[in-house]
Amino acid sequence: MVVPSTASAATADFPVLAGDQNTDKIYRLNPATWTWDSWTWAPTAARGYSDTEIADFNGGNDFRVRNTPAGQRLVVVDGRGLATVATYPDGNRVWANKGAGADNRHSIELLPDGNVAVAASTGGYVRVYATSSTATASYALEQAHAALWDPQIQRLWVAGSPGYGTAGEYQLLTALEVTGPASAPGLRVDPSRTLTIPGNDAMHDVSADITDPDRLWLTTNQRVYTYDKVTRQLTTINRGAVKSVGVQPSGQTVETRADRYKTPPGGCTAVNTWCTDTLDFYGPDRTVTRAGMQFYKARPASPYYSAEDVALRGRVFDRAGDTVTRIDGNASIGRIAAAAGADGRLHALTLIPGSGLWSRTRDANGTWESTATQIDESARITDAAIAAGPDGTLHAFTLIPGAGVWYRKRPAGQPWDASSTKVDSGTDLTSIAAVVNPVTKRPHLLTAGASGVQDRSASAAGVWSTTALLVDTNASIADVAAAALPDGSLHVFTVTAWGSVYHRTGTDTAWSGSAAPVPGGTESPATGQVRALAAAGWPANRLDLVTVRSGLGLWSQSGTGSSWPAPARLDADPGALQAYAAHLADGTLHTGRIAELS
Incomplete structure (x- = not known):
């Protein structure tokens, strides 16, 4: 039997929330003293809840604490129908929805865009509720019991038991892509992330491991599992009837296990088949009993989704035709960019969030440098861009949130500038x-942000303009790419938060007044929603647009700007997270991708 880590519980561990279905309140345990503090939560009029929202609250089937730009939030869902977001620790109402009690809402998650995901067992669905509108999106899942956001892969893990109670029952863990803008969400299955466990063994919980971003914890009627997201393998821990599991920073796990199935049976045995009056801790082992309680779930009050709330990471692969080369084996790369010069050399930038920016070059003979050169040590960089001029000069840019964009260059045959300049x-x-x-x-x-897309340029002598041209007023741009053609025309491509791709042309001093939609840029089952894009032009005479489509790899389109074919699959890697595109002097298209968890 595999047992959890033997690490000792530490004062750095988070308080533990436990929902009691006897007193209809959520309680909080201090793991440093193993005592219950004075904090409790239930919806009340004083906290801003209506009579309807208060009615029949039964202590909560699930609850989590999450960080948000507005402060920490408590999200709670109750089997009698309430789903809510409240301030934490005050517990005041921010948003609430009262559904049918017959649905037996079982799990809740607060998504990064502020929306709420709810899993309902009897209702047989996972549903995203827009908190800024009345819109919803649903995914049918029999006996849906769990919903957990994963920031590493930008997906919502869900679990249920299709065929529940029949000979064909099986347990399902899969990941859903949340599409669309926050005001009009959508849901689609990521086909690369489906795990089935055969047999009659109903799913109960899915939680993150705060000590390991590559691991999930699962519980069913009969077992506890750990799931490796990289290898897609399960490890079994033979404890049954576990309704919830959570991991503390120390490595200690906390579980709720139905008293009826313990040996000897616990104090909640006579009440029902799912409650307990005791929280079980493992690694080191300990129990905390509160007489008279009817706990269903308990969770560490960690405000983080996982060990690291950082998305997009993996190794980098370069493709030219049918030849694929792994050019960087570091699995922590978060962003990539590339440019090719007229000399036949290809230059790639790789960003490791929290560590800085590296440069690597492919020689004209096709050989990549074996090691990358660090050109920026800033731990705050979140995006990078590179462009090559006809004279061989490379221009690199780094984005630091709240601090602007910084620039450095590398003249042909020389090293990178030792320092960067804010532009x-x-x-x-x-x-x-x-x-x-x-x-x-x-x-x-080209920059995209709350003010739309803007263009700032420098003279051939290297003097940057003090003002920027407004290219696009759309404030919901998820990614931007740019390319030029030998005739001097400039081209910018944008993808909105809901996956629509647009193209706009320009010159050094002006941009077209309207953007043209690129065919196949909108969401469809065949090609998926576009999450990121890259573009290549000069020194070739054509534009190549490469789009990253969630769970469906890289897709390409070649056009003149006025005529675009439908997108065609370029690279089927379902874990592709981001891409670059560049033309060599002979016109060969090189595309790069970050392969998630590769």
Whole structure:
């Protein structure tokens, strides 16, 4: 039998929340003293809840604490129908929805965009509720018991038991992509992330391991499992009737196990088949009993989704035709960008969140440098861009949230500048791209943020403009890419938060007044929702647009800007997270991808 870590519980461990279905309240345990503190929660009029929302509250079937830009939030779902978001620790109402008690809502998660995901067992669904509108999105799942957001892969893990109570029953763990803007969400299964466990053994809980971002914990009627997201393998821990499991920073686990199935049976045995009056801790082992309680679930009050609330990471692969080369084996890379010069060399940037930015070059003979050169040590960089000029000069840009965009160059045959210079002071930026006009040799920085898309350029002598051109007023751009053609025309591509792709043309001094939609840019079952994009032009005479589509790999389209074919699959890797695109001097298209958990 595999047992959890033997690490000792520490004062750094989080308080433990436990929902009692006898007194109809959530209680809080201090793991440093193993005592219950004075904090409790239930919906009340004083906390802003209506009579309807208060009615029949039964202590909560699930509850979590989450960090948000507005402060920490408590999310609670109750089997009698209430789903709510409240301030934490005060517990005041922020949002609430009262559903049918017959649905038996079982699990709740607060998504990064502020929406709420709920799993209902008897209702047989996982549903996302928009908190800014009345919109919802549903996924049918019999005996749905769990919903957990995963920031590493940007998916919602869900679990249920299709065929429940029949000879064909099996247990299902899968991941859902949450599509669309926050005001109009959608749900779609990621086909690469489905695990089935055969047999009549109903699913109960899925939780993250705060000590290991690659591991999930699962519980069923008969077992506790750990699940490795990299190898897709289960490890069995033979404890049955566990209704919830959670992991503390120390490695200690906390579980609730139905008293009726313990030996000897616990104090809640006579009440029902699922409650307990005791929280069980493992590694080190301990029990905490509160007489008269009817606990269903208990959770560490960790405000984090996982060990690291950082998305997009993996190794980098380069493709040219049918040849695929792994160019960087570091599994922590979060962003990539690339540019090719007229000399036939390809230059790639790799960003490791929290560690800085590296540069690596592919020689004209096809050989990649064996090691990368660190060109920026800032731990705060979240995006990077690179462009090559016709004279061989490389232009690199880094985005630091709240601190603007920084620039450094590498003249042909010389090293990178030792330091960077701030060229844009925008504090609301989320994505950047770069391009050089091959005729005028002017570099351009494209930024996307709350103010839309803007273009800032430098003269051929390297003097950056003090003002930026407004390219697009859309404040919901998820990613931006840029390219140029030999005639000096500039091209910018954007993808909205809901997956629509647009193209716009420009010059050094002006951009077209409207953007044209790119065919196949909108969401569809065949091609998926676009999450990221890259573009390549000069020194080739054509534009190539590469789009990353959730769970469906890389897709490509080649066009002149006025005529675009439907997207075609370029790379089927379902774990592709981000891409680059660049043309060599001979016109060969090189595309790169971050392969998640590769």
